[in-house]
Amino acid sequence: MKNDFQERQLEINTFTQRSLFITILLFLIIVIFLYRVFYLQILEHDEFDEAAFENKTYTVPVQPLRGKIIDRNGIVLTDNIATFDLITNPSEINDPIVFLNDINKVINLSESEKTNFLNSFDDRAFFNKELILKSNLNEKDIAKFEVQSFRFPYVFVGKRFRRIANGNDSFAHVLGYAGVLTDTSFISKKFNRNSWNDALYSYANGLIEGKSGLEKTFDDVLKGKFGYKKFEVDSKGRFIKEIDYLPPVKGDDLQTTLDLKAQLRAANLMQDKKGSVVVVDVQSGEIVVLLSAPTYPINKMANGISKDQYDELLNNKDKPFFDRSVAGRYPPASTLKPFFAFHSINNQLINWENVIRDPGYFILPDNGRMYRGWRQIPLGRIDLATAIVRSSNTFFFDLAYKSNISDISDDLIKFGFGNRVCLDCFQEDSGLVPTPDWKRENLNFSWFKGDTVNLGIGQGYMISTPIQLAYYAAIIASKGDKKKLFISESNRQNSSKEVITTEAFNNDDWQKLHESMLNVIESDLGTARGLRNSKEFLVAAKTGTGEVVSLNSSAEYNRIREDISLRDHAIMIAFAPYENPKYAISVIVENGESGGGVAGPVALGVLKELLDE
Amino acid sequence: MNKKIHLDPYLFISISMLSFIGLFILFSASESSFGAISRQLIYIVLGFFLFFIFSQPDPDIYRRFSFLFLILSLFLVASTYFIGTEINGAKRWLKFYVFSFQPSELLKLALPLFLSSYLFHKKLPISFKDTLIAILFIFACFLIVARQPDLGTALLVTISGIFVLFLAGLSWLFIFLCLSAIAVFSPFIWNNLLQPFQKDRIWTLFNPESDPYGAGWNIIQSKIAVGSGGIFGKGYGQGSQTQLNFLPETQTDFIFSVLAEEFGFVGVLLLVMIYAFVLLRCFYLAVNARDRFCRLVIGGFIFTFCFNVFVNLAMVVGLIPVVGMPLPFFSRGGTSLLSLFIMFGIITSMASHKKFMQR
Numbered sequence: 001m002k003n004d005f006q007e008r009q010l011e012i013n014t015f016t017q018r019s020l021f022i023t024i025l026l027f028l029i030i031v032i033f034l035y036r037v038f039y040l041q042i043l044e045h046d047e048f049d050e051a052a053f054e055n056k057t058y059t060v061p062v063q064p065l066r067g068k069i070i071d072r073n074g075i076v077l078t079d080n081i082a083t084f085d086l087i088t089n090p091s092e093i094n095d096p097i098v099f100l101n102d103i104n105k106v107i108n109l110s111e112s113e114k115t116n117f118l119n120s121f122d123d124r125a126f127f128n129k130e131l132i133l134k135s136n137l138n139e140k141d142i143a144k145f146e147v148q149s150f151r152f153p154y155v156f157v158g159k160r161f162r163r164i165a166n167g168n169d170s171f172a173h174v175l176g177y178a179g180v181l182t183d184t185s186f187i188s189k190k191f192n193r194n195s196w197n198d199a200l201y202s203y204a205n206g207l208i209e210g211k212s213g214l215e216k217t218f219d220d221v222l223k224g225k226f227g228y229k230k231f232e233v234d235s236k237g238r239f240i241k242e243i244d245y246l247p248p249v250k251g252d253d254l255q256t257t258l259d260l261k262a263q264l265r266a267a268n269l270m271q272d273k274k275g276s277v278v279v280v281d282v283q284s285g286e287i288v289v290l291l292s293a294p295t296y297p298i299n300k301m302a303n304g305i306s307k308d309q310y311d312e313l314l315n316n317k318d319k320p321f322f323d324r325s326v327a328g329r330y331p332p333a334s335t336l337k338p339f340f341a342f343h344s345i346n347n348q349l350i351n352w353e354n355v356i357r358d359p360g361y362f363i364l365p366d367n368g369r370m371y372r373g374w375r376q377i378p379l380g381r382i383d384l385a386t387a388i389v390r391s392s393n394t395f396f397f398d399l400a401y402k403s404n405i406s407d408i409s410d411d412l413i414k415f416g417f418g419n420r421v422c423l424d425c426f427q428e429d430s431g432l433v434p435t436p437d438w439k440r441e442n443l444n445f446s447w448f449k450g451d452t453v454n455l456g457i458g459q460g461y462m463i464s465t466p467i468q469l470a471y472y473a474a475i476i477a478s479k480g481d482k483k484k485l486f487i488s489e490s491n492r493q494n495s496s497k498e499v500i501t502t503e504a505f506n507n508d509d510w511q512k513l514h515e516s517m518l519n520v521i522e523s524d525l526g527t528a529r530g531l532r533n534s535k536e537f538l539v540a541a542k543t544g545t546g547e548v549v550s551l552n553s554s555a556e557y558n559r560i561r562e563d564i565s566l567r568d569h570a571i572m573i574a575f576a577p578y579e580n581p582k583y584a585i586s587v588i589v590e591n592g593e594s595g596g597g598v599a600g601p602v603a604l605g606v607l608k609e610l611l612d613e
Numbered sequence: 614m615n616k617k618i619h620l621d622p623y624l625f626i627s628i629s630m631l632s633f634i635g636l637f638i639l640f641s642a643s644e645s646s647f648g649a650i651s652r653q654l655i656y657i658v659l660g661f662f663l664f665f666i667f668s669q670p671d672p673d674i675y676r677r678f679s680f681l682f683l684i685l686s687l688f689l690v691a692s693t694y695f696i697g698t699e700i701n702g703a704k705r706w707l708k709f710y711v712f713s714f715q716p717s718e719l720l721k722l723a724l725p726l727f728l729s730s731y732l733f734h735k736k737l738p739i740s741f742k743d744t745l746i747a748i749l750f751i752f753a754c755f756l757i758v759a760r761q762p763d764l765g766t767a768l769l770v771t772i773s774g775i776f777v778l779f780l781a782g783l784s785w786l787f788i789f790l791c792l793s794a795i796a797v798f799s800p801f802i803w804n805n806l807l808q809p810f811q812k813d814r815i816w817t818l819f820n821p822e823s824d825p826y827g828a829g830w831n832i833i834q835s836k837i838a839v840g841s842g843g844i845f846g847k848g849y850g851q852g853s854q855t856q857l858n859f860l861p862e863t864q865t866d867f868i869f870s871v872l873a874e875e876f877g878f879v880g881v882l883l884l885v886m887i888y889a890f891v892l893l894r895c896f897y898l899a900v901n902a903r904d905r906f907c908r909l910v911i912g913g914f915i916f917t918f919c920f921n922v923f924v925n926l927a928m929v930v931g932l933i934p935v936v937g938m939p940l941p942f943f944s945r946g947g948t949s950l951l952s953l954f955i956m957f958g959i960i961t962s963m964a965s966h967k968k969f970m971q972r
Contacts, residue, residue, distance in 0.1 A: 007736070007737070010737055011737055011782070011905055012900075012908075014737060014780075014782045015780055015781075015782075015899070015900070015905070015908050015909070015912065016900050018779055018780050018782075019780055019896055019899060019900070019912050019916070020896075022776070022779075022780075022912075022916050023892065023893075023896050026892060026916070026919050026920075026923065027889070029923045029927070030885060030889060030923070032927075032932070033885070033923060033926050033927055033930065033932070034881075034882070034885060036927075036930045036931075036932055037839065037873065037878060037881050037930060038878065040836060040839045040840040040930060041839060041840055041842050041843055041844065041873065041877060041878045041881070042843070042844060042878060044840055045840060045841070045843045045844075047840065048836065048837050048839070048840025048841040049840070049841045049843065051837045051840075051841065052837050052838070052840075052841035052853055052854055052859075053853075055834075055837065055853070055854065055857070055859050056853040056854075056857050056859070232853075232857070233857070234857035234858050234859075235857060235858040235859040236858070240857070
């Protein structure tokens with residue numbers, strides 16, 4: 001039997017042992033805990049420090065300005081023009097309605113501006129973000145506000161830019177425009193996706209991207225690099241303060257080969273006409289003028305156009321948005337005749353001395369079918385040079401008949417037809433060099449000899465674009481050297497020279513071809529002799545009249561002529577100065593009827609503008 | 614001799630330090646608003662007053678009234694079912710004018726007091742019958758609090774009872790049997806007794822990143838706060854996680870993270886050292902207390918207190934699931950603070966009243 005004392009000792013011992021047990025357990029927990037804290041605070045500190053920093057920062061992109069587009073003489077074609085917006089800090093404004101009443105006395109606000117402001121006010125105030133009250137202030141508004149600005153410490157005038165193109169819209173198609181960004185796929189992980197809603201815009205219309213023309217083709221060059229601003233934010237995303245700023249990098253300027261003055265001259269000459277003017281530098285492949293008419297209001301397209309006006313443009317039967325200069329599809333018509341001179345001599349079908357009789361028509365020996373151009377008179381006995389000067393259809397029907405389609409199409413491709421000839425044109429069309437295979441696949445008909453004959457005068461299935469015709473003219477002008485065309489200086493190095501000249505068609509032949517083209521204007525019999533006295537330098541040229549519809553009788557022709565849209569296209573290719581050609585040009589005036597009479601003055605006017613300087 | 618003021622200077626200084634450091638951290642966690650902590654300051658002053666009051670009586674008084682105290686506490690807790698104020702779906706508070714009162718805090722005192730007085734004259738080892746009776750009381754207290762629902766407090770009340778039972782000499786065989794039974798039945802408990810949000814908490818402990826904006830948010834933000842504090846911390850009032858509100862519940866469950874963020878590892882060490890000192894001091898006081906009742910009460914109180922502290926600490930650094938268990942002396946909460954002061958008052962009373970005679 002245990003006594004009290006023993007009992008008491010046992011109880012004390014039990015208690016002491018057991019509380020020691022718990023205490024040791026607790027100290028074990030302390031050690032584990034301290035190790036855990038040591039791990040978090042010292043071993044993994046950097047990682048958590050980074051996480052804490054990420055938590056409290058919100059990075060918003062800062063939009064860069066796009067580069068300028070510059071013409072060959074250093075004149076800015078597309079520029080960033082500053083505009084001014086009235087911007088508020090809603091978080092500092094107690095009562096938006098009272099505020100609106102006050103500021104409305106200084107700057108008149110429209111109802112929609114007030115509504116927009118009130119709709120966004122609470123949200124912007126909560127997150128401590130800026131809110132635009134009125135966009136595009138005029139100078140009077142700015143002056144009025146500056147005088148009263150001391151009364152509105154939380155309102156300021158912010159500068160935003162607009163993309164403005166020079167040149168009275170004559171450059172609309174070639175420069176293109178930059179509009180509101182739709183493709184957001186480039187947005188990198190660097191920025192939280194939501195942060196794009198808070199991007200700091202440099203442009204009045206927000207995030208923009210090239211939509212057409214050079215703006216689109218060279219978007220990567222022009223667009224620049226986004227900068228960022230880092231803000232300290234709390235867990236609800238409210239802005240506390242700015243903590244870091246990396247300025248955006250402005251896009252590179254795009255140096256082009258375009259010539260503003262010549263372009264404006266071309267636009268002036270093409271006023272109220274439809275068609276295209278393309279001028280290229282014969283030696284280098286530079287595109288100097290690239291005009292499509294009619295044009296469209298490019299700056300409105302970039303910075304806001306009314307729905308009505310846009311619809312009107314879109315539905316306009318003259319298709320102002322369509323870039324005829326690189327995508328217009330026309331028959332080359334008689335401008336293709338110099339090509340046949342090359343082709344026939346190169347393939348030894350004839351020589352310069354051969355003479356044939358031109359009765360004003362051509363009868364296909366195979367089936368007796370008669371080919372004639374309307375308005376063709378008998379030209380009698382003519383040689384190749386005369387056939388070019390007077391644009392004999394019979395002569396070239398005959399040449400085409402003597403050749404065969406595969407040889408012709410091979411040579412056409414050498415002159416750039418059927419291919420893109422420009423390194424950096426926007427949505428360039430390849431045109432079409434027809435072949436028997438093509439006809440079978442697309443029209444489900446076999447190739448007739450008559451098709452080849454038709455090709456002799458540039459009619460039928462063949463399709464060329466104005467820029468291809470200018471390229472073709474430049475090859476002739478340079479006597480067989482071809483260089484791909486380009487607009488951006490950056491592509492100069494990519495335009496390498498190829499030589500078309502062969503033993504069969506040598507420099508003498510080129511010279512003879514030049515002479516015949518010179519005589520198109522200078523000879524008393526030339527189809528463009530009317531232009532002879534309107535210039536101080538010699539121009540070699542070839543006219544053409546592209547048939548919109550094929551007709552066989554002149555009675556039918558006269559009836560059709562009543563409808564302007566069915567009248568023939570006037571075409572001219574030319575190069576100048578004659579002795580040492582610098583510029584080659586193609587002009588197409590839709591429904592202009594006379595290559596020499598309508599397209600010719602346009603071509604000469606533009607060449608004069610370029611050569612007089 | 615009767616005029617002596619009963620006070621343990623080590624304990625007094627320790628809890629003074631804890632309560633004022635707590636107030637200091639709470640100030641930072643309340644966006645440096647004096648209004649927010651003035652209420653807490655009032656509780657601290659009131660707490661010290663109660664601390665002195667409860668230090669003075671002879672421990673026998675506590676023993677005599679322990680059963681009555683337990684019944685009263687249970688009654689108050691039960692009354693929250695009917696007249697309690699509902700906050701976040703739990704009825705834990707009784708509202709008296711401006712002051713809210715959480716009666717379950719009283720149970721943390723009442724249950725160990727009662728069990729100690731019930732067991733203090735029992736022969737060792739404790740009989741099976743007495744064990745069962747004790748467990749019955751513990752289970753009743755657990756149920757009544759857990760039904761509020763307040764799992765954190767229910768757990769603490771239970772653990773306080775178990776500590777007393779264990780310290781009083783619960784047989785190892787019984788302990789072994791209980792642990793085996795828990796191991797067997799825990800799948801059943803997981804499937805049938807835990808609420809979905811409690812399961813969530815356990816799951817997210819093991820994989821907080823699985824739901825970073827949902828259940829895992831709190832623990833991720835807490836770890837970031839602690840980890841980014843480094844050795845010396847970011848400085849008082851400079852913790853971005855705290856001040857920019859990334860850290861949740863800064864004034865209650867996660868107040869330790871505030872200290873860890875702003876004072877770093879150094880601050881954490883200091884705090885842990887104070888708690889450890891309190892533990893060691895009370896261990897010493899318990900072993901040297903005048904009788905078994907005092908020993909059991911001091912032991913039950915202090916180990917529960919430490920359990921509470923370390924559960925909170927382990928929780929905020931992601932060692933265990935998030936259970937609503939505030940950090941004693943730091944977290945905002947009047948009833949809890951007052952009951953802590955009363956508890957240390959009672960410990961002081963138990964420790965400083967020496968016995969007059971040797972039996």
